[in-house]
Amino acid sequence: MLRRSRIQSLSPALWSRHMSVVAKSLKYTEHGEPQDVLKLVEDELSDPKGKQVLVKILAAPINPADINTIQGKYPVKPKFPAVAGNEFVGEVICVGENVKDLKEGQHVIPLATGLGTWTTHAVYNADQLLAVSKKVGLAEAATVTVNPCTAYRMLKDFVHLCPGDTVIQNGANSAVGQAVHQLCRAWGINSIGIVRDRPEIAELKEMLKCLGATEILTEAEIRTSDIFKTGKVKKPRLAFNCVGGKSATEVSRHLDHKGILVTYGGMSREPVTVATGPLIFKDIAFRGFWMTRWSKENYNAPERSEMFKEIFGLMENGKFVAPAHEMVPLEKFKDAAAAALNFKGFTGKKFILDMSK
Numbered sequence: 327m328l329r330r331s332r333i334q335s336l337s338p339a340l341w342s343r344h345m346s347v348v349a350k351s352l353k354y355t356e357h358g359e360p361q362d363v364l365k366l367v368e369d370e371l372s373d374p375k376g377k378q379v380l381v382k383i384l385a386a387p388i389n390p391a392d393i394n395t396i397q398g399k400y401p402v403k404p405k406f407p408a409v410a411g412n413e414f415v416g417e418v419i420c421v422g423e424n425v426k427d428l429k430e431g432q433h434v435i436p437l438a439t440g441l442g443t444w445t446t447h448a449v450y451n452a453d454q455l456l457a458v459s460k461k462v463g464l465a466e467a468a469t470v471t472v473n474p475c476t477a478y479r480m481l482k483d484f485v486h487l488c489p490g491d492t493v494i495q496n497g498a499n500s501a502v503g504q505a506v507h508q509l510c511r512a513w514g515i516n517s518i519g520i521v522r523d524r525p526e527i528a529e530l531k532e533m534l535k536c537l538g539a540t541e542i543l544t545e546a547e548i549r550t551s552d553i554f555k556t557g558k559v560k561k562p563r564l565a566f567n568c569v570g571g572k573s574a575t576e577v578s579r580h581l582d583h584k585g586i587l588v589t590y591g592g593m594s595r596e597p598v599t600v601a602t603g604p605l606i607f608k609d610i611a612f613r614g615f616w617m618t619r620w621s622k623e624n625y626n627a628p629e630r631s632e633m634f635k636e637i638f639g640l641m642e643n644g645k646f647v648a649p650a651h652e653m654v655p656l657e658k659f660k661d662a663a664a665a666a667l668n669f670k671g672f673t674g675k676k677f678i679l680d681m682s683k
């Protein structure tokens with residue numbers, strides 16, 4: 327791999343003749359558990375041509391969907407050999423002769439999905455990338471396109487919420503859950519979260535309230551809580567479910583008349599079950615949401631630019647932070663991938679592969 331100082335010392339005219347970058351990537355050639363099928367391999371990259379961009383990846387998170395994709399349990403099916411990973415923040419190293427909107431040194435994130443991002447370097451097309459201000463932190467930029475955007479769309483696209491309205495969600499400490507609390511705080515919406523009980527529940531509640539949650543209750547506490555009966559907060563018109571099973575049923579019971587429950591994940595691997603009474607007498611509705619579909623359908627839509635502008639604005643002003651996380655070197659991917667889908671314990675934090683050094 328060319329050293330950074332060597333890369334910077336090359337004049338643009340010399341790029342085509344002298345540049346040879348070796349990428350270290352986590353690749354797989356068959357589906358299976360990440361620790362079994364991912365291999366750290368080196369590939370020499372060719373120079374970016376035309377509308378291509380050579381990017382040094384700085385950080386790339388491990389999301390549940392990335393693991394499910396490697397396992398072959400996700401609707402996104404990569405072509406083998408595939409580089410794992412979907413999100414990243416990177417730095418532009420150099421651009422092809424027809425690239426006008428991106429330049430060396432800029433930070434970029436993916437506009438396209440499934441690019442293969444668990445790598446030190448990659449060549450992408452310019453229209454697959456979005457420039458992002460360096461005022462946005464690396465962890466925030468690396469994790470923006472999936473979870474904060476999912477939270478943003480689910481809050482905007484199902485129910486017209488006004489300040490003082492309420493949303494309720496399970497998995498309220500997930501990365502999406504943390505994004506929901508922060509957007510709700512920014513928009514004056516009450517955010518009620520349900521989490522699994524654990525020894526560190528007091529610290530977890532405090533952390534989520536600091537992010538903007540109005541109230542955090544355990545699965546047992548929500549069953550007996552009078553939070554909505556006393557009128558302390560309005561009954562929710564919108565609910566988010568990333569767990570399924572009884573947890574989803576419990577969340578839907580608290581919806582107001584004509585409320586909507588949006589399912590975006592199934593962490594318990596149990597189907598969503600519906601209580602018959604609220605379905606009939608309150609006319610509640612059940613919907614699903616998938617960010618990948620929305621991003622493809624709205625690739626160049628003004629709503630997408632507006633969304634990024636608003637989220638980056640909050641991040642630059644310190645009003646929106648990355649989920650609780652740990653940065654891990656690319657070489658430690660096996661431990662991080664196993665910990666990221668630990669079904670027996672509590673998740674606690676997101677793992678972000680750190681290639682910035």
Ligand SMILES: NC(=O)c1ccc[n+]([C@@H]2O[C@H](COP(=O)([O-])OP(=O)(O)OC[C@H]3O[C@@H](n4cnc5c(N)ncnc54)[C@H](OP(=O)(O)O)[C@@H]3O)[C@@H](O)[C@H]2O)c1
Pocket residue numbers: 389390391472473476497498499500501502503521522568569589590591592593594595615616617618649666669671672673674675676
């Ligand atoms: N549809 C979409 O477009 C979309 C977008 C983003 C994310 N997602 C999905 O949303 C889910 C969360 O993603 P994320 O990145 O926010 O996850 P994350 O930060 O890794 O958090 C995982 C969450 O799931 C909870 N959880 C794990 N196993 C559970 C179980 N058996 N029962 C109940 N809760 C359990 C964890 O709670 P504990 O702390 O109690 O373990 C934690 O709140 C995933 O299923 C992901 O694929 C979907």
